[in-house]
Amino acid sequence: MKKNLIFIGMLLCITAYAQKNNETLKREFEQQKIQNEKKFDAYAEKVYGKNPDSSTKKKIDSLKSRLGGFNFDIPYFLEEHDTRQLSNSNSDQLNTAGNISGLTGAFNGENIKYTIFDGGRIYAAHTAFDNAPNRITNKEESTQDYSDHSTGVGSFIGGKSANLSSGGVSVGNAKGVAVNSTMDSYMFATTTLPGDTSTSTVFDKILTASPNISNHSYGVNSGWTINYDTSGNITSFLYNGSKSGSTFYDLQGTYNTSDYNYDMLVYNNPSFIIVKSSGNYFDMGPNGSTSTAPKYYRNSSGQVAFSSTDTIPQNNCSQGYDCIGTGSLAKNIIVVGATDIITTNNFRYTTSSDVVHSEYSSAGPRDDGGIKPDISTVGTDVLYAATSATGSSVWAGGSGTSFSAPVVTGIIGLWTQIYKQLFNNALLNAASAKVLTVHSAAEAGNIGPDPWFGWGFIDAKKRSGITRW
Template sequence: MKKPLLLVSALAISLINAQNNDALKREFEKQNKENNEKFDLYISKHYGANKSPEALQEIENDRSRLAGFLPGGRPYFHQAHDMDQILNSNSDFLQEGTLSGLTGSFNGEGIKFSIFDGGNSSAKGRVYADHVFFNNAPNRITNKEASSMNYGAHSTAVASFIGAKHYPYTITFQDGTTRQVNFKGIAPNSTIDAYNFGTTVLAGNTAESTIFEKILIAQPNISNHSYGTNMGWDQTTINGATALIWNGNFTSPNNSQDAQGSYYVNDRNYDQIVYNNPSYIIVKSAGNSYGIGPTSNSLPKYYINSSGNPELFSATDTLPQNNCAQGYDCIGFGSLAKNIIIVGATDRITTNNGRYTTKNDIIHSAYSSAGPRDDGGIKPDITAVGTSVATASTAENTIGGNLFTIGDGTSYSAPVVTGVIGLWTQINKQLFSGNILNAASAKTLMIHSAQEAGNIGPDPHFGWGFIDAKKGAELLVGKSNNTVVFTDEVLNNSAINTKSVTAIGSEPLKVTISWIDPEFTNFSNLWSDLHNNRTSKLINDLDLKITDTTTNTVYYPWKLDALNPMTPATKGDNTVDNVEQVVIDAPVAGRTYKIEISHKGVLKNNAGNSAPQNYSIIVTGFGSVLGTNETITKSDVIITPTITKDIVNIMKAPKKSTFTMYDLSGKKLQSGVINSDLQTIDVSSYTKGIYIIEVKTNKDVISKKIIKE
């Protein structure tokens, strides 16, 4: 009886998703129509009566790359983000089938990727499917764009990082030096569907499709998106000459605002797509804008004036700082979404035979855009090698050619991560009856298995660390033999999900959760609200903590300080990330630790209605699980007020219940037994900050954060 019920449930979910996607398609069609109308107004102001062939071609190219509009009605545009990738990421352990617990090798067999790519023109972007790097099997690359579109060097390169075959080669550089490379991709036996990221008419269609409509058409399990926007300084061509352009807001002589780090409409669209389609794993590049700007740069410098035209900064103007001048905050729109994976770039590991040994092996690539999101959300999510890597290329015409190059870019690190997730999906299918990873489980696996890079914990350059294909595969094997907890779970409103485990003691006790959060929609069309907006973009704020049941010490997740993100991450209440990770570095062997997943407020779906929240969880470093998926329903106990200067009241707690107050480090401050319907706690002597009050009844544990003013 179970199988028919599961099939009915899956069918119902499929129908609901289809209905949601139909509504999304209509919404994206509406957005495209409105953007085209705005663009027409912009063109009439910007070009006037200039209808030269060159102007018309420029207008057409810009329309195809149109990404949206800034406050004030100015358009912004998508742009491409440009044997090392295998060794650096430890993918060869999977490709060669050398991992214990797995049968055979994993090179992407049965895995289809979708890539959305292109160039700065709507006329190019197809992958050169006949490249010698893809001829190890027929029909490996399927171009979904019209055959009249030129092949693109960038899209062909991206496809090769995912799926180029084994191809060793000796490259001779112009200075006479040589280097041994292997162009082999992460998943050389996979297949790829290729789309342009621009607004185009797909093969067989009559209407144009935007990038968001194309994602819904493709229905990808795993997709790569090596493009983005630059909301700060960028290099461009003005009046036939190379120049710098400030893409933010500027009013002479010294008023500048930018949208770097700002969650905006494109981020909302990606989040909405994944929320409606939780199986869509979207991997996207962080961007290559780090360090671009006027300092020590002799190029002419422009900003966009109120008429939408480039205007030279005057000698008396105060120029905006270089992108990421303080080491952080230069990721653009579309690469700040919560539900997708954003990838930064690192230099090649050239020591240790290309293997990671310590965090010092990982060097942030000088161009790779840094986070965090303006609310402090951790971006990028992960890093992979992207600098000085060997890749396929092609002539950019309708004929194509077998070219190759050495290049740099987060465009090249992103498909490494995409390919690794494909191999993990292939392993997951072998171990677990053909089941695929979803967006939440893929991100949880990626983050839990990441190698440390940069500061201890997450940081704005490396996110959660450096991709490790081998470690992720080992976690999947651990799940299959019950030495790792890796499950998808549901948190209901007014509930706390708990697990009790005993620690091994020889390794950290580590727990990671992630969830697909409803899209944030409360936008303002004012530059003053867009610039450095610290409002959390979370809708459902889940909370993870671990309690040492012997000492009652509470351990909290990592978080960044939005105002000082270059300082090492701290541990406390994370209110901005839909990923939380708690690590106890030296747990006591044999001791019991309680893992709790709770939430703030009311859990909602993206229609704003009360709804449970799904999440993915991984636990490692335990010897045994004493209680799994225990759910505690919160009682009628009331802890109020949550913001106070002196007194907190505990109401409706059963007699002989106990209360304990902790600071965020887990230090116990006071405790007692409750013998009346109203228990008062005096907090007046404590410093301003956040504290935890925990009430234990004979069947419930209720925790609440309070703010001491």
């Protein structure tokens, strides 16, 4: 009895400690928001003038809502990172009873809730989620648009089985990893949540949601960005590094305030499993392009054209590594890279050469040598539930680390479901989730960790067969 009382007392102390630290974090996030918004207002006035017209004001407000922070007084902005996947990762082996020795039943996300932070609201009425009522709960104001990207991310995590065809020819199945799970949907933009009087950043929202498992398919391009018009023509190249004197400084791989925030959220709340995409910026830049579109770089006053005497920085990951942006470099989260679909052996992994790095997937490591991404899985030429801004049930195909990250998120939810069965409904925590992800990975690329695949290609089944983790 004394031991039980001591244990309960320890739990209460730990809970109180976490709550106290979360209050400290809330105050810190609030100060960051105030300082960043003040700096952004000064920046916007320099760039757009003191009295912008209504169209420009709308653009400024949109940028402000997606403000991620500052690198050397230069603002950076959050953006979206735009069933063979299940076979490739072996997650389908958990969906059917009897495939894993020592485990009872099938695992399809029952009683598992995911939290998705993305570009807009998930279209809850999409047929991808109609296999059970109330699978999607939107936490933002109903005036916010539905998001094709958010809805797609949700379908990779838990969309129901849907055999898709085109012109009478089967093109695949868009089934997600955990078809009986539920999902809460938030925006990564700074918005005012229902019932609140002040705005919340994505970090505030994470504290509000207190999610066990969350997906974050967005990030920052800290290198070259290519801008296009509606016809797909290049209109400009923009370098997101910094310049001092005649030297340009690369901010890719740079651990910054956003990374610190994610790390502190997990440090103070060990149950927060945060999965994030690595970005789609590999080889992006003007070098090798035939386009004559103008080239710019950022400074504290806006965009500046490169001069004829400037040495143009190399394309992102020009040496094959180092193009992951701020916010996807935190130590305590799981960052996911993208690979092509494995088409051999009935879509099953057999050898490391089966895994092919997707040409756009941003590569690590962090500037201090820390391994990023942490893991990789399929994200190229995949099928997902799509929608319009006002809501529609359609399907689409696409590529991106935005689509590989939710596969890993979904698998961690299945592992949590198994863990709950084995250990009296206990939750898997962030440290355990990362250890399982890393140590069960199938070899990919070079032996050991590398900048393209992290610790390898995710294997949902390998650790699931161990009855005591």
